[in-house]
Amino acid sequence: MYKIGVIGGGAAGISFAYNFIKNKSVNNCTKPLSLKVFDKQGFNGGMAYSSDFDSHILNMAPENMSADIFDSAHFSDWITTHFRRYSKDRYPPRWLYKEYLDFIRDRAVFMAAASNVTLNFVTAEVEEVGSHPGGYLLTTACGAAEQMNAVVLCSGHNEPASLYPVDGVIAYQANRDLPAINPASAVGVIGCSLTAIDAIIELIERVGASNISALSRSGLFPSVQPALMRAPPPEFRQRLSRFVADNNYIDAHQWVQVINAALEEYYPGQERLTVLSAMGAARDCYRDLAESLDRARFAREHICSYLAAIHPTVCEAWVKMDEHNRQIFMRFYNSSWMRNRHAMPLKNAYKMITALESQRLRAFGGVVNIEKEGRGFKTLCHNVEVHSQYLLNCTTPSYQLKLSRLNKNLLQGGLVQENIFGGVKCNPFTLKVSDEKGNEQDLYSLGAPAKGDLFYTSAMESITRDISKIVFNNSIFNGNKAEA
Numbered sequence: 224m225y226k227i228g229v230i231g232g233g234a235a236g237i238s239f240a241y242n243f244i245k246n247k248s249v250n251n252c253t254k255p256l257s258l259k260v261f262d263k264q265g266f267n268g269g270m271a272y273s274s275d276f277d278s279h280i281l282n283m284a285p286e287n288m289s290a291d292i293f294d295s296a297h298f299s300d301w302i303t304t305h306f307r308r309y310s311k312d313r314y315p316p317r318w319l320y321k322e323y324l325d326f327i328r329d330r331a332v333f334m335a336a337a338s339n340v341t342l343n344f345v346t347a348e349v350e351e352v353g354s355h356p357g358g359y360l361l362t363t364a365c366g367a368a369e370q371m372n373a374v375v376l377c378s379g380h381n382e383p384a385s386l387y388p389v390d391g392v393i394a395y396q397a398n399r400d401l402p403a404i405n406p407a408s409a410v411g412v413i414g415c416s417l418t419a420i421d422a423i424i425e426l427i428e429r430v431g432a433s434n435i436s437a438l439s440r441s442g443l444f445p446s447v448q449p450a451l452m453r454a455p456p457p458e459f460r461q462r463l464s465r466f467v468a469d470n471n472y473i474d475a476h477q478w479v480q481v482i483n484a485a486l487e488e489y490y491p492g493q494e495r496l497t498v499l500s501a502m503g504a505a506r507d508c509y510r511d512l513a514e515s516l517d518r519a520r521f522a523r524e525h526i527c528s529y530l531a532a533i534h535p536t537v538c539e540a541w542v543k544m545d546e547h548n549r550q551i552f553m554r555f556y557n558s559s560w561m562r563n564r565h566a567m568p569l570k571n572a573y574k575m576i577t578a579l580e581s582q583r584l585r586a587f588g589g590v591v592n593i594e595k596e597g598r599g600f601k602t603l604c605h606n607v608e609v610h611s612q613y614l615l616n617c618t619t620p621s622y623q624l625k626l627s628r629l630n631k632n633l634l635q636g637g638l639v640q641e642n643i644f645g646g647v648k649c650n651p652f653t654l655k656v657s658d659e660k661g662n663e664q665d666l667y668s669l670g671a672p673a674k675g676d677l678f679y680t681s682a683m684e685s686i687t688r689d690i691s692k693i694v695f696n697n698s699i700f701n702g703n704k705a706e707a
Contacts, residue, residue: 224256224257225254225255226358226369226370227256227371228369228373228374229261229377230261230352230374230377231262231378231670232262232377233262233272234320234683234686235377235379235669236377239375241291241330241331242293244258245293247340255339257342258335259343259344260342260345261348263346263347263348267321268320268321268398270396272318272320273398275318276317276318278424278574279397280317280570280571281314281317281320282417282565284452285298285313285315287684290327290687292688298320301323302319305322305326349362350628351629351632352374352629358370359374372665374666375668376647376672378672379670386413387593389594389614392600397425406431406433408611409613410612410613410615411602411615412435412438412617413438413593414439414616415437415586419439420567422617423437427578427583435578435583437508437585438590438602438609439590442586443512444511444575445563446526446527446566447568447569448527448567449518449525450519450569452525454532455489455524459486462485463481463485466481473544474544474548475549478540479556482496482533486529490524492524492526496556496559498556498559508579509586530563531564534564534684534685535688537678537679538677538685542651542678598612599611624647637658637660639656639657644676645675646668647675648675649673650663653692653693653696654692670686
């Protein structure tokens with residue numbers, strides 16, 4: 224029997240198990256297989272989808288959230304069948320996706336019962352993975368050991384990494400309860416990403432906070448997603464795809480110039496990829512958000528649609544960049560890319576505008592330093608000091624290897640190499656992980672652990688695309704690709 228272990232039972236791990244079994248059943252493989260999925264938190268949706276707060280909504284529309292690599296409408300159809308009251312909600316609450324993952328898991332168990340796959344979901348933390356004849360030996364925190372022929376790392380996101388390590392800062396996660404906060408006190412929120420939007424909405428609606436300061440380098444919030452995502456002209460995507468295909472080496476500055484030139488020709492709006500901190504210094508947050516909201520409501524075409532269309536092409540360009548150019552892209556352009564590609568839903572934009580207009584929320588850019596000040600904090604911005612009693616770190620999740628026993632063991636045992644851009648080094652086409660000598664193994668990375676070599680791995684549309692790479696490139700499958 225060929226045994227596969229999956230470490231992590233969030234969206235990536237559960238989706239992998241479901242698609243693995245669905246693919247096996249339609250391929251009619253006769254080889255007996257065992258698939259065991261380990262999750263230390265009891266399959267509660269992971270960091271991304273375990274919030275029970277209705278105002279924590281999905282940041283992508285259901286049509287982009289299918290966990291089924293064979294059916295892009297799977298999540299949308301599931302909502303219509305099981306939660307009809309949300310069938311017309313473009314951005315339903317995030318807990319709904321946790322319910323969907325539970326359904327996917329149950330469906331995987333049902334399919335496995337009628338196939339040649341022995342499937343088990345185990346609530347346990349894997350702390351060690353070591354080499355073993357024919358594969359690997361997985362050891363859990365309680366000391367149980369399991370032999371595996373292949374392993375898939377789906378360990379998910381880390382907590383946000385604080386850029387300003389000051390004692391007393393609250394590491395915000397949407398799936399955790401906030402500590403007791405006096406609603407009349409000044410509260411600072413570090414960051415301007417979608418995570419920061421979640422925190423601000425929770426502070427207003429759950430805590431009743433009325434004096435919130437959003438603190439970031441740019442001083443600008445994400446763009447606003449259009450009410451209707453219209454696809455750009457096919458020539459726009461084709462032009463960029465040709466550039467990537469024609470070049471074996473991609474220069475980051477040149478790549479951004481090519482993207483902006485294509486936007487200039489095909490996109491009627493003014494937005495471009497730029498150095499966001501420089502742009503933010505000259506922009507008023509309220510005016511910027513109001514203009515973005517108007518474009519989302521009334522403009523026929525939107526920058527978000529254009530960047531979404533070239534997302535796979537940008538990932539392909541990333542693969543062709545050397546380490547130096549990847550650093551350039553991350554330092555100068557990634558914030559602008561993320562702000563416009565991963566825009567906030569209209570529902571949240573209205574809430575943010577209302578908070579700014581009522582002065583419950585203020586935004587400050589040009590953050591240079593944060594200091595402890597008595598029982599509170601002092602944040603130094605462009606030409607102003609912002610004082611707050613509470614400070615929440617809401618920067619984006621860290622993709623660096625967290626210092627868990629599992630990762631320490633993997634590194635010390637030479638089974639993985641840390642990637643400075645996140646996760647571990649892997650083959651971007653097969654997701655096979657390279658050991659300390661650069662040799663590929665039957666060890667795979669999926670989701671956040673593959674970030675460094677794939678550029679972007681957290682959206683479900685990216686995860687399902689990467690699941691296909693593992694499923695269809697694994698030698699235990701026959702040569703015929705599955706049909707829907």
